[in-house]
Amino acid sequence: MKEKNVVGYSFLQFENLSSFPALEHFITTRHPLLDLSQEEGRKRLECILGERDIFTVKQVHGAQWVVVEEHSFPSSFEETQADALLTQRKGVYLGVKVADCLPVIFFDPEREALALLHAGWRGIIQGIHLRVAQAMKNLFSSSYSQLVVGIGPGIGKCCFSVGEEVAELFEQRERRGGNVDRKEGRFLINLKGFLFDELVDQGFDPHKVEVAPHCTFCEKELFYSHRREGEGAGRFMLLASLKEGW
Numbered sequence: 001m002k003e004k005n006v007v008g009y010s011f012l013q014f015e016n017l018s019s020f021p022a023l024e025h026f027i028t029t030r031h032p033l034l035d036l037s038q039e040e041g042r043k044r045l046e047c048i049l050g051e052r053d054i055f056t057v058k059q060v061h062g063a064q065w066v067v068v069e070e071h072s073f074p075s076s077f078e079e080t081q082a083d084a085l086l087t088q089r090k091g092v093y094l095g096v097k098v099a100d101c102l103p104v105i106f107f108d109p110e111r112e113a114l115a116l117l118h119a120g121w122r123g124i125i126q127g128i129h130l131r132v133a134q135a136m137k138n139l140f141s142s143s144y145s146q147l148v149v150g151i152g153p154g155i156g157k158c159c160f161s162v163g164e165e166v167a168e169l170f171e172q173r174e175r176r177g178g179n180v181d182r183k184e185g186r187f188l189i190n191l192k193g194f195l196f197d198e199l200v201d202q203g204f205d206p207h208k209v210e211v212a213p214h215c216t217f218c219e220k221e222l223f224y225s226h227r228r229e230g231e232g233a234g235r236f237m238l239l240a241s242l243k244e245g246w
């Protein structure tokens with residue numbers, strides 16, 4: 001990942017996705033204060049981005065996706081329960097809000113298509129990443145090996161301890177092993193590693209998948225964390241847009 005300064009705000013970008021002129025993307029941080037769980041933060045973000053629409057959905061830790069069409073309006077998506085947005089429309093932003101869950105981008109440079117996912121453990125167990133990949137294939141004729149992917153920042157294995165029932169769900173699904181650690185009665189899950197492995201198993205090119213090293217729980221200067229801060233935790237956002245004129 002690399003830093004990008006936008007009018008005094010410190011944003012992050014995936015290295016692999018930065019090389020495509022047809023795509024614009026960034027991840028907000030809390031430096032300086034930009035909390036997307038608040039109306040004020042949203043307004044400030046709209047000022048930073050200018051006139052362009054930002055499409056977000058009502059995220060519910062599920063595996064449903066929605067498509068932003070040419071004539072869609074942001075207001076009709078705000079109350080739509082879903083955890084992923086897909087589009088081929090240019091000039092609008094898609095956004096997902098997170099605070100420990102993984103923000104994920106799938107970008108298809110061949111078909112000029114884009115998907116953003118909010119992937120927490122519940123969504124991942126429900127296969128949100130697999131469903132969105134399938135949807136891109138069906139809707140946009142994307143081939144998995146062409147997709148360029150960014151995963152994270154989210155809670156790291158260092159800090160994501162879960163109960164035995166959740167650990168078992170992951171263990172039952174794991175084909176390679178290594179993403180669930182049982183240590184002295186604790187269970188630690190590597191969500192990013194699990195997602196990476198499942199995508200590669202489906203035919204994604206591992207060299208096109210970048211995983212953010214950051215842990216949202218550990219890095220409190222940069223990120224909001226639901227685990228660390230509780231119910232009132234702020235949210236940061238992954239935003240992406242297909243650029244017009246490409």
Ligand SMILES: [Zn+2]
Pocket residue numbers: 155156157158159215216217218219
């Ligand atoms: Zn950590």
